[in-house]
Amino acid sequence: MDFQLSERRQALQQAVREFAEKELLPGVIERDEKSEYPLELYKKLGSMGYVGLPYEEKYGGSGGDYLDYALCVEEISKVDASLGISYSVAMSLYGGSIYNGATEEQKMEFLPDVFSGKALGGFGLTEPNAGSDAGGCVTTATKKDGRYVLNGLKCFNTNGPLAEHFAVYALTHPELGQKGLSLFHVKKGTPGFTIGKIENKMGIRAAQVSELVFENCEIPQSALIGEECTGFKQAMKALDGGRIGVAAQGLGIAEGAFEIARKYLMTREQFGKPIYRNQHLAFKMAELECEIEQAKYMVYKAALDKSEGRPYTIPAAKAKLVCTNAAMHVTTEAVQMLGGNGYMREYHVERMMRDAKITQIYEGTNEIQKLVISGALFR
Amino acid sequence: MLARQVKADGETRYDYSGVEAALRLKAQPGCEASVFVLVLGCAKEAVQQVREAIAMGADDGRALDLSDQAEPDAAAFARIFAEHVQEEDFTLLLSGSFPLDADTAATGLLTAVKLGIPFVSHVDSIQHAQEGTALTVVRKADGRVQTLSVSTPCLASVLPHPEAPVYKTVAGINRAYAREIELISVQCEGSSVRAEVRGREKAQGRKRGRLLTAVSTDEAVRQLIAEITEQHML
Numbered sequence A: 001m002d003f004q005l006s007e008r009r010q011a012l013q014q015a016v017r018e019f020a021e022k023e024l025l026p027g028v029i030e031r032d033e034k035s036e037y038p039l040e041l042y043k044k045l046g047s048m049g050y051v052g053l054p055y056e057e058k059y060g061g062s063g064g065d066y067l068d069y070a071l072c073v074e075e076i077s078k079v080d081a082s083l084g085i086s087y088s089v090a091m092s093l094y095g096g097s098i099y100n101g102a103t104e105e106q107k108m109e110f111l112p113d114v115f116s117g118k119a120l121g122g123f124g125l126t127e128p129n130a131g132s133d134a135g136g137c138v139t140t141a142t143k144k145d146g147r148y149v150l151n152g153l154k155c156f157n158t159n160g161p162l163a164e165h166f167a168v169y170a171l172t173h174p175e176l177g178q179k180g181l182s183l184f185h186v187k188k189g190t191p192g193f194t195i196g197k198i199e200n201k202m203g204i205r206a207a208q209v210s211e212l213v214f215e216n217c218e219i220p221q222s223a224l225i226g227e228e229c230t231g232f233k234q235a236m237k238a239l240d241g242g243r244i245g246v247a248a249q250g251l252g253i254a255e256g257a258f259e260i261a262r263k264y265l266m267t268r269e270q271f272g273k274p275i276y277r278n279q280h281l282a283f284k285m286a287e288l289e290c291e292i293e294q295a296k297y298m299v300y301k302a303a304l305d306k307s308e309g310r311p312y313t314i315p316a317a318k319a320k321l322v323c324t325n326a327a328m329h330v331t332t333e334a335v336q337m338l339g340g341n342g343y344m345r346e347y348h349v350e351r352m353m354r355d356a357k358i359t360q361i362y363e364g365t366n367e368i369q370k371l372v373i374s375g376a377l378f379r
Numbered sequence B: 001m002l003a004r005q006v007k008a009d010g011e012t013r014y015d016y017s018g019v020e021a022a023l024r025l026k027a028q029p030g031c032e033a034s035v036f037v038l039v040l041g042c043a044k045e046a047v048q049q050v051r052e053a054i055a056m057g058a059d060d061g062r063a064l065d066l067s068d069q070a071e072p073d074a075a076a077f078a079r080i081f082a083e084h085v086q087e088e089d090f091t092l093l094l095s096g097s098f099p100l101d102a103d104t105a106a107t108g109l110l111t112a113v114k115l116g117i118p119f120v121s122h123v124d125s126i127q128h129a130q131e132g133t134a135l136t137v138v139r140k141a142d143g144r145v146q147t148l149s150v151s152t153p154c155l156a157s158v159l160p161h162p163e164a165p166v167y168k169t170v171a172g173i174n175r176a177y178a179r180e181i182e183l184i185s186v187q188c189e190g191s192s193v194r195a196e197v198r199g200r201e202k203a204q205g206r207k208r209g210r211l212l213t214a215v216s217t218d219e220a221v222r223q224l225i226a227e228i229t230e231q232h233m234l
């Protein structure tokens, strides 16, 4: 067992940290207030090779692995969790869906733009009546004259208004229920495909989340990824990878808030001494530090399991549960430790607390993670 | 050229302005330069800085280990640098402006004098020469901006540009950690420099450990010691 990151990984981590501090931090509060996505900064990250980290170069990636990618999501999310999730969705949900199931020809067509960071990718699974129970989807893909015709509505689609490429799950065989789901690649601008309501959210406000509307949207047969009726399995596999991304996002948020609180406790004085000298606060920080460390090892382990070809469904679910709970706990405590200032925008921790909440909800709520973990315990 | 600087607060820093300027120049259209970094410092640190520069886009580099040296002065730094570049075929030497030699800012000048080449300080930007061997440099000093034509080879100490940092790329990082870095021990005695190749710092890549099986305990210890000696850990 080696708990030490290699020097190469440390250099990668340090490089993304430097970029995040110099480029992402300056406008992060304004972007949150205005719900503005930093597309140019995302493209800049892409031009330096950080976007397609876990994928091969021939698909526009950088030939790294999932731990490299998790480190990158973590560092970005310490500063800007909105960018963190947008990146994670493009890489692990869109990227994972297409990469895992597509033919070589489809990969060469649908991946390089997204993996090189020139374009964003989206993932359309959730529907108004199919959230935790993704098997309840009703969007259909009907075969007609050698093409598929999509009809239905996907909701809560991260990157929806901005993405060029989408992985969309629809029923080719509605009579089979979730077993009738199939996966398709859909391009922005395809006739019959429009962006519906853009959500006004509590947190990750700079990320763009919207409905995807399909009204007699015709796509070619070559847009089918994998075989018909394998969509549910493909979605679950992509979500396993996605959960590592969300776990890394949660870890980053927790670390970002922790560091702000740590510095604040050392500089803020009350009763004639820095407030960290109150044992209550120092002990609280000691506990949070342990929680963060635990979260870190869990997500790094899950990422390594995936990279090294071991089963990672359960490690990913555990990491998502622990890291996102840590994010919520640490940010809430950080707001409290900063007192009134913690409640104010310019101190960042209130934003981090709002951002943390969603990590416990998307890509399978934490209750669903417990279903996955406990399911494996009592098989 | 990068040299370790021990600041008044005791912290060790390196100034990357020279490397950044070289990389900006290399990125100019039509410029076919290759960037070689020379780092002076303690072995481990110096190798690390060479890797960082390669990660930023430099083509290659060499680490000069000064660990045995007491605090060297500007003249010693200059002798070491001059000794190491005079055999090379270079067009332009670049350094940061202030980081060398405990803030005297004299290393650049003294190195240029040793090499017998022109020296320009406070350089803000450099324009690649389309034809001929002269470079156009913009200098900012004492509230004045000057545009000069400088013949090459020459040495320029450049001003930092914190507003336009050069970031490390993933490809650069992978390259930097997948290669061996040349490490040379240097010593300055009076006016002479003694250099000795200490070896090459191993590639970091993703090399896995090796399980020593079917060897005696003594042989295993011998192999382990050989390994860590090679990596300069002993």
Ligand SMILES: Cc1cc2nc3c(=O)[nH]c(=O)nc-3n(C[C@H](O)[C@H](O)[C@H](O)COP(=O)(O)OP(=O)(O)OC[C@H]3O[C@@H](n4cnc5c(N)ncnc54)[C@H](O)[C@@H]3O)c2cc1C
Pocket (backbone or CB within 6 Å): A089, A122, A123, A124, A125, A126, A130, A131, A132, A133, A155, A156, A157, A158, A159, A201, A209, A358, A361, A362, A363, A364, A365, A366, A367, A368, A371
């Ligand atoms: C900002 C945002 C971005 C998103 N991005 C995407 C995206 O890009 N693509 C996409 O497809 N989806 C996306 N989602 C959807 C997200 O994954 C779902 O919201 C999530 O899976 C929960 O589904 P739901 O909202 O329908 O909640 P519900 O399933 O209705 O759950 C409501 C509550 O009941 C609990 N619950 C449900 N079933 C059980 C059970 N069996 N046992 C115990 N508790 C249970 C849940 O944990 C939750 O607390 C996004 C959502 C949001 C808010």
